[in-house]
Structures are given as structure tokens and as C-alpha cells.
Amino acid sequence: MGRHSCCYKQKLRKGLWSPEEDEKLMNHITKHGHGCWSSVPKLAGLQRCGKSCRLRWINYLRPDLKRGAFSQDEEDLIIELHAVLGNRWSQIAAQLPGRTDNEIKNLWNSCIKKKLRQKGIDPNTHKPLAEVDRSKATPTMSTDRTSESSDVDPSSGVALHNLSHLLSETAESSELLPVKVTKPRTQAPGLTRLKVPPKELFLDQLTTGHENLPSCRSSAPIPNFPFQQLLCYNNDFSSMDAGSRNSLWYNQNESSSSTISTVMPPVSPSALSTSMGLNLPPENPRHGGTGIGNAPFYWDGSNPSSSGSTGSSGSNSMGFEPQSTTSILENSVFPWTDIGQEKDTRVHSVEELKWPDLLHGTFAEATTAMQNQSQSLYDDVIKAESQFNMEGICASWFQNQQPQQQLQAASDIIDLNTSSSVKDPTVSWKRQLWPYEWQKKG
DNA sequence: AAATGTTCCAACCGCTTCGGT
């Protein structure tokens, strides 16, 4: 292999994207979809290779991206997911709606790794550093791809247990393991360079039909992560209030109140990998064997069968019977009943809300109190920046899309066993309410 | 104020996987 074939062509631009390029790409994809990425640059009038266009779209221009600093909940979730998934950034990103794998990878490498080390935790193995040092002194056979592999240690169950202990301990007595508080930049990244999209662009996209909305495999809604209370970093998990516990979990699908989860019994690592579509061979020393079984797992199958929106059987792919809805609710398993909305309004600062957030909050949830709140918060922004009324268009489109969205969400979950990415190319745009440009350079 | 060091992130590169033929 080598360079992508299109990159051999001369006169292809590299490096940072200009606003003009972004606009061209955005306009093109909004109107025509991306189709074959290799043909996008030509059709859009860009001197870029298709691969570059794809990356730009996925990591930057995609309307459903959430920008701004990661919340603590998001960081916690990333750590938990990394403990299970290792450096499978795309799979981790799939559990954090609006975040890209690249973004998460960067966060991990630049920030989270450091924090974990400062807490005495090895970010690669999620074990205490002392323990890792000891094991290095007495090396064992390993089939890790690299010595610096960040993949999960084979004994991740033990590791998680230890990490859980450490984290809960340090949370209470941080002076024992002082954590240097990294100075935040004067403004959150992504905020300093915000540029309001040109009105022409909005108008153009507003008046463009969405029947040809582009697809993006990696941005397709991913089935909700099948674990609820996946890894209990706090030993005393039950002491957490429902809000904080569930705050890590929020629904990707706006219509999720109809989605019923299933609490699953502890399972084996092999079952885990199978169900998650991780393609982890049971003998894989990084994931299989003795590890995860040591940790208490509870499943949130996000089983569409009980949602009423599909006609599938009452048990999930693992053959477990779902708990009753009542018991689940009583156990506060649902993160997205009310908590999600509360969280949204709490977590998002005004500055952090982007067009997609704004539109979701303003138009998509038309009957909620949150809508009123968001509306009042961002009315000024809308009026000042766009100077025209988007509400009707977006609302009507959302109404058109929502039923499909629900069904798709359900079928996506069914597909959980088969793949980490959803193949239906139409899915992603069902979630995308607004073509926009969120240009950081400005 | 300038020089230097550090951090962060967008984008690139190369490999793997997927899907069509």
C-alpha cells in the first residue's frame, strides 16, 4: 500500500483547510451527499484528495458534532470505555455522541493519560503504576502489537478493580496523590476561533432539499453502549445518586424515551466481545482469558425488543430475558428519562452550544421545558447571527425524520452483534437537523 | 517585548477492513 491513489495527483492542497474550502465542501455535501469520496473534490471544486475531504467532513464539518471542552462525565466515560476497549477510538467515540474518534484520541493523549499517571494509574493497563512496574520487572509472554500498546491488559478485570479503588480513594483524599490542575486555556478550544457561517451558506442550505443528504458511515448513530454501569470505578456505586450515576449515559436518539433497556446479568468476556462486535477472539490475551470476569458487569442491552418500536422477540441476542420496565426505572437505569435533559441544560454553557445543539434543543424537542429554556437562551444568538427564521423548516424536517429515526435506532441496536459501525448510509443525516459550518479559524 | 518551551489539535500517513465484481 502507499498513498491513496488520488494523492499522487499533482496540485493537491494539503494542510489546514481554508474557510472557502470548507464552504465548498459543505455546500457540495449538503446538496449532493458525498457519494464516492474520491469524486467529491472534483465535484466540489476542491484541490484536495477525497480522503482529506472525508476527514474534514467527519472531524469538523459534520453538523452533529459537539464542540467545546469535554465535560468531566465525558472524560470519565472515556476512561471507562478505554479500560474495556483499549485504543479503539472509533468505538469509544460511538458512545459519545457528537465527539469524533480523533478528538477523543487527542484528548486521551494530551490530557487523560497525564491525569491518570498523576493519579498513579498506568493509562495503558489501567493498573496502578507500581503494579505495572513490578510486572515489567518480571515480564511475561505478551502478544501485544507494540510494547507501548494501550490495549487493555489481559487481566483487565483486576485492573479495573484496582483502578476503581484508586480513583475512589484519590477522589476523597487527593492530597495523597496530588493532581496538578492543568490550567485551562483562556478560552476553551473551539471557542476562540468561532466563525459565524456566512448567511449565504445558511440560506443556500436552508433552501436545499434534504432528499440527497449525505451519508457518513462513521457518523451514523451507533447503538447505545450495551453496558449500563459498565465499570464501577467507585466501589460504593450504590452511594451515587441516580443523577450522577446516569449522567454518564445519555441517549443518542432524540426519541429515546420509548427505548427500554435491559439489565443483563454478568457475562463472560467472550460474550462481551461478541455482543459488542469487538471481534475479540476469546483467546486474545488483551481481552480474553481471566480478565473481565472479575469485574461486576451489568448490561444495558438497549434492547429494542422491549421498546415497542420493533417486533422482535422479548429476549436479546444473548438470550437473557429483560427486566421489567418498572424495575429498571426503579433502579434508575435509564439515563435519558429526565436526567439527560437536565444534564444537557446544566452541562452546556452558552458558549459551548453549537448550531446542532441549539437546533436540537430549540426545535427538536418542541414540547419540552428544555426547549423553552434553550430558546430563550439562544434566541438572541439566532436572531443576531442568522437573521432569518429557520424554525419552521427544521421543525418540519424533524417531524418527517423522527419516525424513521426511531425505527432505525432500534434496528441499529439489533445490529449490535454484527458490526461496530452501522452500514446504513442514510442514518447519519436522520440525526442531523441542520447543515452548518462551524469554522474555528476566524 | 522577544525568545524559548510546551500544549493541543487538525490533518496526514499507512495499514486494515469492507464490499463489489
Added chain:
DNA sequence: TACCGAAGCGGTTGGAACATT
């Protein structure tokens, strides 16, 4: 089943922004 092109993924890097001296 093999081949090939496209897409996806994760590691790495260049450089802008920021912090420190």
C-alpha cells in the same frame, strides 16, 4: 476465491496558540 478500489481506523506529526523565562 482472488482482486481491487474505497472507506475506516489508529498512530504520528506539523504548526499554531499559549505559557514561561
